[in-house]
Amino acid sequence: MRNKWSGLLRGAAMALLATTLLGTAPQGFAQVPGSKLKEGAVPDMSGIWERIEGIRFNPAGQLPPYNAEYRRRYDLAMEARQRGERVADPTSGCLPQGMPRFMVASYPLEVLQTKGQVTIIAEWSSQVRRIFTDGRGHPPADEIDITFNGHSIGRWEGQTLVVETVGIRGDTSFDASPLTHSDQLTVSERIYLKDPNILVAEITVTDPGAFTAPWKVVRTYRRGGPDARIMEYVCEENNREIFLPGQNQPKP
Amino acid sequence: MTKKLLLSVLLAGIAFPVLAHHSFSMFDDKKEVVLKGEVKEFQWSNPHTWIQLNVTDASGKVVEWSIEGGSPNLVGRQGWKRNTFKPGDKVEITVHPMRDGQPGGSFMRAVLPDGRRLGGDQIPAAPAAAK
Numbered sequence: 001m002r003n004k005w006s007g008l009l010r011g012a013a014m015a016l017l018a019t020t021l022l023g024t025a026p027q028g029f030a031q032v033p034g035s036k037l038k039e040g041a042v043p044d045m046s047g048i049w050e051r052i053e054g055i056r057f058n059p060a061g062q063l064p065p066y067n068a069e070y071r072r073r074y075d076l077a078m079e080a081r082q083r084g085e086r087v088a089d090p091t092s093g094c095l096p097q098g099m100p101r102f103m104v105a106s107y108p109l110e111v112l113q114t115k116g117q118v119t120i121i122a123e124w125s126s127q128v129r130r131i132f133t134d135g136r137g138h139p140p141a142d143e144i145d146i147t148f149n150g151h152s153i154g155r156w157e158g159q160t161l162v163v164e165t166v167g168i169r170g171d172t173s174f175d176a177s178p179l180t181h182s183d184q185l186t187v188s189e190r191i192y193l194k195d196p197n198i199l200v201a202e203i204t205v206t207d208p209g210a211f212t213a214p215w216k217v218v219r220t221y222r223r224g225g226p227d228a229r230i231m232e233y234v235c236e237e238n239n240r241e242i243f244l245p246g247q248n249q250p251k252p
Numbered sequence: 253m254t255k256k257l258l259l260s261v262l263l264a265g266i267a268f269p270v271l272a273h274h275s276f277s278m279f280d281d282k283k284e285v286v287l288k289g290e291v292k293e294f295q296w297s298n299p300h301t302w303i304q305l306n307v308t309d310a311s312g313k314v315v316e317w318s319i320e321g322g323s324p325n326l327v328g329r330q331g332w333k334r335n336t337f338k339p340g341d342k343v344e345i346t347v348h349p350m351r352d353g354q355p356g357g358s359f360m361r362a363v364l365p366d367g368r369r370l371g372g373d374q375i376p377a378a379p380a381a382a383k
Contacts, residue, residue: 084351086278094299107325107326123325124325231324231325231328232298233298233299233323233325234298235298235299237297237298237299238295238297238298238299238300238302239298239299239300240300240302240318240320
């Protein structure tokens with residue numbers, strides 16, 4: 001009872017505060033400056049999206065166009081797995097999936113569009129990608145922070161969001177398989193609505209260190225229904241599978 | 253009905269290793285062990301749920317098994333709840349056991365105290381009385 005009333009009082013106090021700050025009675029979040037795009041300016045991809053395909057990065061199944069060295073690494077790791085050795089998936093120790101695995105959407109993605117930025121939140125470990133659409137470029141190559149999700153800039157080409165991502169760490173994954181890549185990996189995406197309820201990401205992965213040609217993968221996502229929600233996922237909560245990157249890798 | 257059950261069992265075997273965030277190679281996916289015991293604890297947690305199950309062996313000794321299940325984000329969307337397993341529940345759980353002989357395994361399917369069967373991605377709706 002006490003909780004109920006204190007909740008009501010807090011709600012009333014917050015409404016009053018919001019009214020004071022905005023000068024008018026709040027009628028929803030649309031009035032918060034900068035939080036809403038001009039209607040119809042660009043397609044609205046906001047919402048919760050669930051992957052349609054499985055959790056292998058390439059739904060079509062083929063391996064990337066590996067050079068000899070990276071193909072050998074992959075084959076060794078697969079043989080080790082076949083022998084029952086534990087070949088670590090980097091996420092086993094709760095490191096983020098990073099790019100490009102982020103876009104597999106193991107668990108749903110949530111897209112938020114605000115002025116100058118498209119934000120994608122992945123439920124898996126609450127990862128966040130910020131795609132800057134304010135016209136900025138990438139930081140200089142020798143200064144850029146090397147991160148799990150990289151540095152993403154986007155621009156609208158008609159109805160398509162074109163995204164370039166650089167500055168990705170060399171140890172991010174594609175999926176739970178032993179596919180690896182070098183630190184020269186970059187990702188280009190063309191993201192568009194096929195219809196109001198289907199989002200498409202055409203993902204082209206380029207890696208001169210590991211691939212002989214760009215690798216194009218197409219993934220699709222279904223708009224979440226009325227009950228769709230993003231759940232919490234804290235991998236460190238109760239992980240009994242602690243192993244660090246580099247451990248449990250197949251012996252060369 | 254039998255077909256449906258078989259399918260759910262098959263799906264159970266496939267769904268967990270594929271969706272897990274780590275390799276399940278420590279479990280022997282060619283072996284099945286049926287455990288009858290009493291739930292000590294159900295950890296509704298990420299990256300995996302865990303059922304701690306006390307199983308009394310033939311000599312009367314109680315052995316605590318650790319049974320790894322899917323993430324709440326996975327099984328929660330298939331109808332599991334935080335209270336699907338409660339301490340004290342007498343249940344039957346089938347697992348793929350650990351290869352190294354430790355008392356642990358990956359969850360395949362279960363029979364709950366009220367007779368409901370849980371198999372991977374399928375759980376029948378709870379009877380009204382259980383709510």
